[in-house]
Amino acid sequence: MTPKIRLKDVHKSFGDKKVLTGVSFDIMPKESVVVIGGSGTGKSVLIKCILGILQADSGAIEVDGADVTHMTANQRDAANNKFGMLFQGAALFDSLPVWENVAFGLIQRGMKRKEAKDRAMDTLGKVGLAPEVGALSPSELSGGMQKRVGLARAIAGEPEIVFFDEPTTGLDPIMADVINDLIISCVRKQGITALSITHDMHSARKIGDRITMLYEGKLIWVGKPEEVEHSGNAYVDQFVHGKAEGPIKMQLRR
Numbered sequence: 001m002t003p004k005i006r007l008k009d010v011h012k013s014f015g016d017k018k019v020l021t022g023v024s025f026d027i028m029p030k031e032s033v034v035v036i037g038g039s040g041t042g043k044s045v046l047i048k049c050i051l052g053i054l055q056a057d058s059g060a061i062e063v064d065g066a067d068v069t070h071m072t073a074n075q076r077d078a079a080n081n082k083f084g085m086l087f088q089g090a091a092l093f094d095s096l097p098v099w100e101n102v103a104f105g106l107i108q109r110g111m112k113r114k115e116a117k118d119r120a121m122d123t124l125g126k127v128g129l130a131p132e133v134g135a136l137s138p139s140e141l142s143g144g145m146q147k148r149v150g151l152a153r154a155i156a157g158e159p160e161i162v163f164f165d166e167p168t169t170g171l172d173p174i175m176a177d178v179i180n181d182l183i184i185s186c187v188r189k190q191g192i193t194a195l196s197i198t199h200d201m202h203s204a205r206k207i208g209d210r211i212t213m214l215y216e217g218k219l220i221w222v223g224k225p226e227e228v229e230h231s232g233n234a235y236v237d238q239f240v241h242g243k244a245e246g247p248i249k250m251q252l253r254r
Helices: 043-051 072-082 098-108 113-126 129-134 142-158 173-190 201-207 224-228 236-243
Strands: 005-014 017-027 032-036 060-064 085-086 159-163 193-196 210-215 218-225
Touching: 005 043, 005 236, 017 043, 017 060, 017 218, 032 173, 032 201, 043 060, 043 159, 043 193, 085 142, 098 113, 098 129, 098 142, 113 129, 113 142, 142 159, 142 173, 173 193, 173 201, 193 201, 201 224, 210 236, 218 236, 224 236
Parallel strands: 032 193, 032 210, 085 159, 159 193
Antiparallel strands: 005 017, 005 060, 210 218
């Protein structure tokens, strides 16, 4: 079976700072993979390289077997239509009502407004939001509701692949678990391939079919959620158990 996403020795630097130093990994169709790691380890950069927001310095990134790093702009746009994205802060447009936030990508791709609104309202229902929410402004919503709207926008275009950037950050434990359940539902019911990045180990264990850890630009461990507690890797053990002592040293800024 062809991987949905394949990374081959991907490198990315910003000046002298090496962020990705040879990432190789396969994500299979309908699989949910979670990338864990500390702040500044390159998790968001990895997603941005796959999306084409950033250009990898070297290596290859394949989606359904096609190398997206060497595509024309039109080919890249077509490939990106397979993607959905839930941003860390929901990233909603305050000037637009909720339904239009959800329908934004659909309208940009040429869907008629009425059809896009109908799709948006249907998708809001899938994430547990009542129809009247569609007319509200994002500023009228709680943080958890904003995350649900962001998720609705991510899946409204019926993508094959969805990226989740810290999906539970800033939420209370109950609402975080609601978001986790919605992510699981997207993967299982809609057959979506998911790549999530998170610091939240409860979420990682719950939503991931596999978990991998990014450290100093490389994926240093890959395993199943039930294996992460006893990974045999000192770096993973320190991160998972939140230990101050261990091989990962805090970088103090002056």
